[in-house]
Amino acid sequence: MAQENLNPTAPADDHDEARRTFLKQTSVLTALALTPGPVVQAAAAQWDEKVAAAFEKVPLKLDINGKKYRLQVEPRTTLLDLLREQLHLTGTKKGCDYGQCGACTVHVDGQRVNSCLTLAVMQDGRKVTTIEGLAEGDKLHPMQEAFIKHDGFQCGYCTPGQIMSAVACIREGHANSEGEIREYMSGNICRCGAYPNIVAAIQEVKNGGQKV
Amino acid sequence: MNQFQYVRPTKQKAAIEALARDANAQFIAGGTNLLDLMKRGVMQPQKLVDINRLPLNKIERMDGGIRIGALALNSAVAEDQLVQQQLPLLAQALNAGASAQLRNMATVGGNMLQRTRCHYFYDTALPCNKREPGSGCGALEGINRMHAIFGFSDKCIAVHPSDMSVALAALDATVLVSGPKGERRIAFLDFHRLPGDTPQKDTNLEQGELVVAVEVPENAFPKNVHYLKVRERASYAFALVSVAAALQLDGNTIKAARLAMGGVAHKPWRLTEAEAALVGKPATEETFRQAAAVAMQGAKAFKHNAYKLKLAPNSIVQALKNAAGLA
Numbered sequence: 327m328a329q330e331n332l333n334p335t336a337p338a339d340d341h342d343e344a345r346r347t348f349l350k351q352t353s354v355l356t357a358l359a360l361t362p363g364p365v366v367q368a369a370a371a372q373w374d375e376k377v378a379a380a381f382e383k384v385p386l387k388l389d390i391n392g393k394k395y396r397l398q399v400e401p402r403t404t405l406l407d408l409l410r411e412q413l414h415l416t417g418t419k420k421g422c423d424y425g426q427c428g429a430c431t432v433h434v435d436g437q438r439v440n441s442c443l444t445l446a447v448m449q450d451g452r453k454v455t456t457i458e459g460l461a462e463g464d465k466l467h468p469m470q471e472a473f474i475k476h477d478g479f480q481c482g483y484c485t486p487g488q489i490m491s492a493v494a495c496i497r498e499g500h501a502n503s504e505g506e507i508r509e510y511m512s513g514n515i516c517r518c519g520a521y522p523n524i525v526a527a528i529q530e531v532k533n534g535g536q537k538v
Numbered sequence: 539m540n541q542f543q544y545v546r547p548t549k550q551k552a553a554i555e556a557l558a559r560d561a562n563a564q565f566i567a568g569g570t571n572l573l574d575l576m577k578r579g580v581m582q583p584q585k586l587v588d589i590n591r592l593p594l595n596k597i598e599r600m601d602g603g604i605r606i607g608a609l610a611l612n613s614a615v616a617e618d619q620l621v622q623q624q625l626p627l628l629a630q631a632l633n634a635g636a637s638a639q640l641r642n643m644a645t646v647g648g649n650m651l652q653r654t655r656c657h658y659f660y661d662t663a664l665p666c667n668k669r670e671p672g673s674g675c676g677a678l679e680g681i682n683r684m685h686a687i688f689g690f691s692d693k694c695i696a697v698h699p700s701d702m703s704v705a706l707a708a709l710d711a712t713v714l715v716s717g718p719k720g721e722r723r724i725a726f727l728d729f730h731r732l733p734g735d736t737p738q739k740d741t742n743l744e745q746g747e748l749v750v751a752v753e754v755p756e757n758a759f760p761k762n763v764h765y766l767k768v769r770e771r772a773s774y775a776f777a778l779v780s781v782a783a784a785l786q787l788d789g790n791t792i793k794a795a796r797l798a799m800g801g802v803a804h805k806p807w808r809l810t811e812a813e814a815a816l817v818g819k820p821a822t823e824e825t826f827r828q829a830a831a832v833a834m835q836g837a838k839a840f841k842h843n844a845y846k847l848k849l850a851p852n853s854i855v856q857a858l859k860n861a862a863g864l865a
Contacts, residue, residue, distance in 0.1 A: 377543050377544070377545045377556075377585070378543055378544040378545065384544060400541070401541075401542060401543075401544035401586070402539045402540075402541055402542065404573070423577065424574050424577065424578075425570055425574060425639075425640060428637065428639060431639055437613075437642045438638060438639050438642060439639050439642050439643050440570070440639045440640060440643065443568075443569055443570045443573050443574060443640075443643065444568075444569050444570075444573070444643060445544075445566075445569060445573065445586075445588075447544060447546075447588070448566070448569065448588055448590060450546075491638070491639065494638070495638070498638070500638070508772075508773070509772075509773050510638050511638075512637055512638075512772070512773035512774035513636070513637020513638055513639045513640065513774055514637075
């Protein structure tokens with residue numbers, strides 16, 4: 327998992343990891359067990375015509391970090407709450423919950439978005455990438471490596487959002503100067519003030535020419 | 539967040555019908571403002587009609603201009619080649635708004651329909667005629683640093699927060715809407731309204747009407763434009779004052795001009811008299827100062843926003859200098 331490797335000096339907390347894995351597995355299994363596949367598919371097919379009552383759960387298909395999920399969610403569940411509370415992908419952080427801080431940044435179909443300001447049901451059928459999906463096995467993403475090298479964080483709470491945004495910033499072609507990086511990273515607030523180091527990390531990855 | 543019914547039509551007619559039947563229903567597109575307001579209890583729709591599956595996101599040439607679908611994302615419009623070439627003022631205004639993440643979510647229609655960021659509107663413990671008609675305006679005698687200097691009433695002194703709308707107001711755009719009674723076009727300057735006695739109504743849209751597209755006519759402003767946004771920090775904040783400026787120059791003589799301001803009124807504030815004061819004059823700071831003075835006629839400040847009486851004309855001059863290449 328990426329988050330343990332972000333700090334190579336700290337051993338992974340096996341107990342906590344086991345607990346998270348258990349929760350993840352059970353939540354997915356529960357969702358699938360409660361709702362037979364054909365029912366989910368049938369419900370999804372008729373969805374256009376159907377109004378979901380206030381308390382009714384809605385079928386939802388998502389690809390998250392390359393894994394396919396078939397879920398049932400309350401319409402008012404944000405993508406952020408789905409990731410953290412139902413799927414226990416807790417790498418994505420809840421900072422302000424109002425789209426003002428960027429800690430919840432994930433990629434949806436390759437585009438960076440604030441997962442706190444979109445409903446999970448609105449993303450039906452889309453491909454979501456979170457910080458957990460950035461590394462390849464034990465190999466960190468170049469941006470993760472660069473954040474470690476340049477000390478791009480102190481408390482680390484904004485870091486998953488910063489890294490997801492930084493990767494998108496380069497992919498979008500908006501990392502051509504310090505000024506441009508600062509402007510296009512302005513949706514990610516770092517209260518520790520690690521900005522100069524974050525900019526340095528992005529510049530290194532950009533100038534290194536690695537595929538992000 | 540309150541619980542609500544959720545429906546996701548794929549046809550425009552079904553979306554309009556879903557809303558027309560229910561006064562407590564809202565369309566949701568990007569959701570960046572509506573969900574923010576719902577989490578705070580400022581808005582509590584009983585039904586959300588998700589319009590993201592409607593085919594309304596095209597940006598295309600039309601006879602006499604460019605048509606931008608209501609569901610085109612702010613980022614998509616700002617990065618669009620046609621927009622960058624022919625409507626650079628709009629691209630600049632879009633890029634001055636929000637953050638890269640929010641621009642990837644927010645739509646053109648939603649941007650126009652976003653609500654004021656007045657703190658009294660957002661705080662359900664405080665009075666606000668826009669949120670709760672008849673409860674009073676907290677800002678009038680309260681903290682009114684961010685508030686209007688033009689067009690306000692004793693019921694509401696809030697400002698409209700959109701940057702994109704300021705550029706569209708300057709560029710004489712038209713809003714195409716569709717509703718239970720059919721389609722109609724609304725001039726952009728008539729789309730948003732002044733608060734008067736009914737500040738709860740931000741726009742002249744009728745119940746059940748859906749913004750389908752914005753049409754921007756061909757114009758003489760492919761260059762010599764500038765969107766200036768003055769904020770309390772360098773980026774990712776709402777405007778204290780913003781100015782959309784466009785000039786058509788013949789040598790050093792101004793042949794045509796478009797000017798509009800944001801952060802100063804309940805709607806994008808078009809400055810037609812100041813535009814007239816520019817035409818035929820040389821593009822100099824002196825000319826721009828005179829036009830700014832015309833623009834500021836009738837401005838009135840409250841206790842905490844008197845700074846806007848200086849900031850606004852200075853911003854107009856600076857935006858025009860940037861547009862003319864004098865800065």
